[in-house]
Amino acid sequence: MKNKLLVSVIIPTYNRKETISRSIQSVLNQTYENIEVIIVDDGSTDGTKEYVLEKYGDAVVYVENQRKKGPSGARNYGVQIANGEYIAFQDSDDEWNEKKLEKQMEILLTNTDIKMVYCEIKRYREEEFIDTRPDPQMPVEQKQGNLFSYLILQPLIGTPTMLVEKEAFTSVGGFEETLGSLVDYEFSIRFSHEFLIGFAEDTYVKVYNSEGSVCKRWKEAAKTRIHIFQKWYAEYESLNLLREMVALIIYAAGCYGDRKFAIEELKKVRQISESQELYSELENWEFDKESADNKFKVEGKEKIIHIKDTIDRLYHKLEKCEIPWNANIGEALYSVIESLKDYTEIYGLDQLWESMKQMMNVDGVKNLADGLVLIQEILKVCDAILAYVEEHMHWCNVCKNDVFFLPIPPEHEKLRRQNGFIYWNAEFQLESKDNYTCPVCKLKDRERLIIAFLEMIQAENEERLRMLQVAPAPAIENYALGRTDISYESTDLLMPDVTFQADLQNMSMVEDETYDIIVCAHVLEHVEDDIQAMHELYRILKPEGVCLVLVPLIVGRMDTDEQWGCTAAENWRRFGQGDRCRLYGKEDFIKRLDKAGFHVNELGKEWFGEEFYQKCGFDEYSILYVATKEMELI
8 A cells, every 4th residue: 555644753853963863864764655854953053953954955844943942842843833644753862663654654544543653662871772661571462552540650652652643642732841851751641541552563763862861850750750640630549549659759769869859849739738648648758767867877977077177177277376276266176076966976976975075174175285185085086986987887789878777676686585586696697787777778688688699690682581589579579670681570379469379389380491580588488398399499490590599597507497387486486487487507408409409609708799798788697598500600
């Protein structure tokens, strides 16, 4: 059939002389013949216009905005002057596959109920591949049709993938020009509320995230999400998604280190401000004492350094008689001591504060000699605080923050002791007494070390690694779902919302050698036949796969105590928890894995690196047990 319907392709541009040729050429190379290319210049000053007209001439329509309208305004203006019955949008730094429009028009012309078709995007940072969107593992039927209930939670459709009927585009109001980011997301929600949307399989668009890309303005993105939240508030409420959307907005902002910004913006939403319950929940989100204390501690280091430098300079000037001594200097020194009180309290240096109080003579500092002695004492206090900070401040390898890790909650030991567990005060491997939890991301030490290991496991080329987590921990699940090279699944016998429910002792629904990565952390101590469970883990692991197997291990214990069917009280007494049926010894634990066929790799600071362990707060008992079939990890 001869192509008859005209497709107008809108390309907004602003100072894209270096990349726009790639974009235009990929449009002109389309196998769908009947197109017009409209370039809307939003005020370029780098010679873009001269370059395009000289290279492409009459092959494009080139228009310039009289005043700067932004990308959305430029696209809307392009639609106004377009002659085509269908509209496509291209960005001035991206690239289309030559069959994009042809494949999309086929879908539109054979499905009259569909008014827009989109396709996959491969995203790049310069020339480095990042990911494919939507996820290729997402079933095709979920990518098309009535997408409204999906889109109000997550973006799916990028502007350069859209091919839309002009009349339908105009009927929903086009792009929202007041928004600074995620404009395509906001538009796709409005459009999906009115029309069905089609999907063209295979990747037809390459997107290059350059330094000037609009998507980098994360605060604007947060505002757009909140705008969407307010506009569709009734729909979120009817679908019982209010709190889920609030959590998504705050989580996204938290990834950039500014939860407070998102929370303050959410408080401005009329419906939230009128709801005492929701407003109170936001205030609870905002005040996180552990995170706030950590921020104060981290910032305290720089403030103490500043105090020390200032006092040190004062000392040398007084010593050299560059400034005269007076009573005001003595008063200022007392003020410095008072200001140091907050830091001795937050760092838990109570004894240091007691010694500082002795410096404050009730009669004041009367002369230069006393002043110099006092300054020397203040400098010693500053050094003591900085030494404490140097020893206790670490870096979280997951949330990437400088932190003072929280110790294991005293309730843990108290509960074990009350229930008669004889090892209540023992050292457990990967259960740090001092650096147990991150105050910012809330992850435990074992979760942080598992993620550190997983970060070292990368797929080659465009391969996707199949990963299974048994009894899924949310932190590991969120990390895996954020990896575009991992196809993630979860399983448990009783937990809801897993990929499939199964007994680890009988995984007959899973084929042999299915998974590249298995995470089985703190599960085997709960099952009746752990040897059979280990055999099942071995069976479903690929020959070159890795299986992370963690169980509670007490430092120094070699044998295993076990018994199935005890009372909860007896389980507490013998195994340290009411639903456990065994307490492993290290030597016996490794023997059991070996009996199942595994080679066991004990990964500690020698494997991860001593510098990494020191920086991230791991200790000599932080050992990760990684079981493999055929290889030793080196």
